[in-house]
Amino acid sequence: MPQLTIAEATDLAVRGLTRAGMSAANARITADHLVDAALCGHEFSSLPRVIALAEAMRGKPAAKPTRVIRENHCSALIDGGDNVAYVVSILAVDKAVEIARKNGVAVVCANNTWFSGRLAYYVERAAREGFVAMHTTNTTARVAPHGSADRLLGTNPFAIAFPSEDDPLIIDIGTSQTTWGDVVLARTKGVPLPEGMAVSPSGHPTSDPQLALEGAILPWGGARGAGLALAVQLLGILAGSELVIDDISNYGLFFVLIDPKLFMPSDQFPARVTALRQIVAGSRPLAGHDSVRVPGDRSQRLRRENLAKGVINLDETVHARLAELATGTNNQ
Amino acid sequence: MPQLTIAEATDLAVRGLTRAGMSAANARITADHLVDAALCGHEFSSLPRVIALAEAMRGKPAAKPTRVIRENHCSALIDGGDNVAYVVSILAVDKAVEIARKNGVAVVCANNTWFSGRLAYYVERAAREGFVAMHTTNTTARVAPHGSADRLLGTNPFAIAFPSEDDPLIIDIGTSQTTWGDVVLARTKGVPLPEGMAVSPSGHPTSDPQLALEGAILPWGGARGAGLALAVQLLGILAGSELVIDDISNYGLFFVLIDPKLFMPSDQFPARVTALRQIVAGSRPLAGHDSVRVPGDRSQRLRRENLAKGVINLDETVHARLAELATGTNNQ
Numbered sequence: 049m050p051q052l053t054i055a056e057a058t059d060l061a062v063r064g065l066t067r068a069g070m071s072a073a074n075a076r077i078t079a080d081h082l083v084d085a086a087l088c089g090h091e092f093s094s095l096p097r098v099i100a101l102a103e104a105m106r107g108k109p110a111a112k113p114t115r116v117i118r119e120n121h122c123s124a125l126i127d128g129g130d131n132v133a134y135v136v137s138i139l140a141v142d143k144a145v146e147i148a149r150k151n152g153v154a155v156v157c158a159n160n161t162w163f164s165g166r167l168a169y170y171v172e173r174a175a176r177e178g179f180v181a182m183h184t185t186n187t188t189a190r191v192a193p194h195g196s197a198d199r200l201l202g203t204n205p206f207a208i209a210f211p212s213e214d215d216p217l218i219i220d221i222g223t224s225q226t227t228w229g230d231v232v233l234a235r236t237k238g239v240p241l242p243e244g245m246a247v248s249p250s251g252h253p254t255s256d257p258q259l260a261l262e263g264a265i266l267p268w269g270g271a272r273g274a275g276l277a278l279a280v281q282l283l284g285i286l287a288g289s290e291l292v293i294d295d296i297s298n299y300g301l302f303f304v305l306i307d308p309k310l311f312m313p314s315d316q317f318p319a320r321v322t323a324l325r326q327i328v329a330g331s332r333p334l335a336g337h338d339s340v341r342v343p344g345d346r347s348q349r350l351r352r353e354n355l356a357k358g359v360i361n362l363d364e365t366v367h368a369r370l371a372e373l374a375t376g377t378n379n380q
Numbered sequence: 381m382p383q384l385t386i387a388e389a390t391d392l393a394v395r396g397l398t399r400a401g402m403s404a405a406n407a408r409i410t411a412d413h414l415v416d417a418a419l420c421g422h423e424f425s426s427l428p429r430v431i432a433l434a435e436a437m438r439g440k441p442a443a444k445p446t447r448v449i450r451e452n453h454c455s456a457l458i459d460g461g462d463n464v465a466y467v468v469s470i471l472a473v474d475k476a477v478e479i480a481r482k483n484g485v486a487v488v489c490a491n492n493t494w495f496s497g498r499l500a501y502y503v504e505r506a507a508r509e510g511f512v513a514m515h516t517t518n519t520t521a522r523v524a525p526h527g528s529a530d531r532l533l534g535t536n537p538f539a540i541a542f543p544s545e546d547d548p549l550i551i552d553i554g555t556s557q558t559t560w561g562d563v564v565l566a567r568t569k570g571v572p573l574p575e576g577m578a579v580s581p582s583g584h585p586t587s588d589p590q591l592a593l594e595g596a597i598l599p600w601g602g603a604r605g606a607g608l609a610l611a612v613q614l615l616g617i618l619a620g621s622e623l624v625i626d627d628i629s630n631y632g633l634f635f636v637l638i639d640p641k642l643f644m645p646s647d648q649f650p651a652r653v654t655a656l657r658q659i660v661a662g663s664r665p666l667a668g669h670d671s672v673r674v675p676g677d678r679s680q681r682l683r684r685e686n687l688a689k690g691v692i693n694l695d696e697t698v699h700a701r702l703a704e705l706a707t708g709t710n711n712q
Contacts, residue, residue: 153455194673195669272554
């Protein structure tokens with residue numbers, strides 16, 4: 049398996065994305081996100097996304113500059129100019145940090161954007177500045193509401209990060225039983241889906257990936273998880289997305305940032321987050337389990353280890369395709 | 381089964397709560413909540429709670445007045461004075477409405493309070509004023525974190541409401557597999573718990589309610605649901621709760637209110653919520669199902685029907701016990 053240094057991996061992604069039509073600055077923001085995903089062990093969300101991004105950009109007119117179209121002292125609304133959400137989310141969270149630093153609270157929404165990556169990446173950025181950060185985005189309709197056979201909702205992730213005395217404590221969850229990418233992968237591999245992931249176009253349970261792609265992915269967590277998926281959809285609509293997103297465009301990004309110093313003396317909240325994390329990690333595991341894992345800890349440990357090694361492993365096929373994209377050979 | 385008019389039911393609850401030591405004003409606020417729960421078909425969360433509240437108050441010193449202890453133009457922190465959260469949540473959400481009406485956004489936290497009722501009740505109140513309202517509260521530690529056998533988290537509900545052109549669209553979910561009350565009820569009835577609800581003190585799965593009460597309730601929704609439970613715990617800590625709440629006190633209430641007019645012209649958001657609700661309710665049901673139900677719609681339909689009838693049905697045993705509490709007979 050090819051090994052790349054972090055600089056090499058970043059450069060490969062930047063070249064692929066700029067050749068696909070992204071500005072150099074935006075390609076760098078996106079590449080940093082993808083390389084971080086690789087460092088954190090999220091292979092699917094990392095460099096292979098360059099291929100999907102290049103494909104999606106091929107059908108799109110050139111993006112426009114982003115604009116802050118409304119702003120008051122605790123909120124802002126950003127028009128993403130049809131730029132990729134890897135970039136617009138960074139602009140939005142940085143705007144939220146700027147507002148929350150001044151006024152303690154920020155609600156920032158963004159629309160006219162698409163493809164967002166790991167939400168953990170954005171909320172971590174804000175939590176490292178000392179803020180509690182909540183973030184949702186709605187996405188292309190692939191998922192049925194509870195009890196429905198029609199795809200109306202996105203995979204609609206929800207994330208929240210809390211500043212601590214070391215790495216932020218991050219919770220980042222999707223609200224669908226599986227992802228579109230996983231269903232496509234199952235079809236490519238010719239393997240069935242696990243039970244309970246999807247329904248066929250007629251609304252019957254299916255483990256056939258092709259029928260699932262024509263039908264709908266099920267929401268995660270029954271009525272409760274589906275409720276959360278619907279909430280994320282409505283927060284996206286608050287941000288200006290379509291009611292139902294039929295193509296890869298006009299996602300709605302929603303951020304809330306809160307300065308804990310509004311509610312307690314400086315440094316007290318990060319210390320309490322660290323204390324709770326230690327209580328949870330030190331609690332007695334269930335019978336048959338070795339230890340109790342706090343959300344996000346595995347990603348952060350892998351990142352520390354991989355940063356120490358300074359290299360990223362890349363699947364050979366993905367590497368070959370990225371090299372093609374980066375040099376413009378065979379770029380049909 | 382005894383039938384009471386709404387006025388009779390309210391009066392019965394008020395008398396029981398004042399005899400238990402609550403002020404007349406606070407008893408009325410609490411009774412209104414409990415009667416609304418009855419109207420909405422949530423029997424367990426309705427008048428029987430008077431019995432649990434009276435029992436909890438018996439062990440407590442008299443509550444102190446509530447106080448706003450910190451405030452800026454987008455946030456406030458309330459000391460609940462050890463008053464019941466049925467009351468403190470109303471004060472907190474009304475404070476949030478006041479702030480959000482002026483500045484578009486409000487983050488309000490409250491602590492030194494206990495027992496909260498249906499979170500839907502509070503977020504609906506704010507959504508009827510035109511705001512998107514998010515609310516969490518952490519509660520007495522009964523639930524184990526993901527992979528843990530120790531009870532460290534509360535049943536930690538999460539609710540969000542969206543204003544629409546008719547009743548607000550409300551999502552209100554607990555983050556535990558079952559409630560403490562349901563486990564106690566199973567023990568009283570001598571019936572086993574369903575699979576996967578709880579673990580024994582040694583961390584083994586159990587369906588024995590007594591072992592579950594000595595052990596821990598499991599979080600709902602695997603790692604994802606447990607992540608949400610942990611997030612609610614941390615938001616409670618942000619509001620000033622204990623890290624782990626060992627008794628019935630010092631819950632942390634957290635509210636975020638957002639005026640949709642920050643992001644789009646007046647009335648546009650409620651119209652879009654109504655439009656999405658109609659799309660979901662009108663979508664094709666799964667094979668074998670009759671219709672697709674939008675979260676909260678059943679409660680709101682029952683409330684309309686029961687308000688039209690003007691009466692509440694009450695279990696005979698509960699009615700007898702409430703009558704005792706209200707008149708002070710046999711009140712040991």
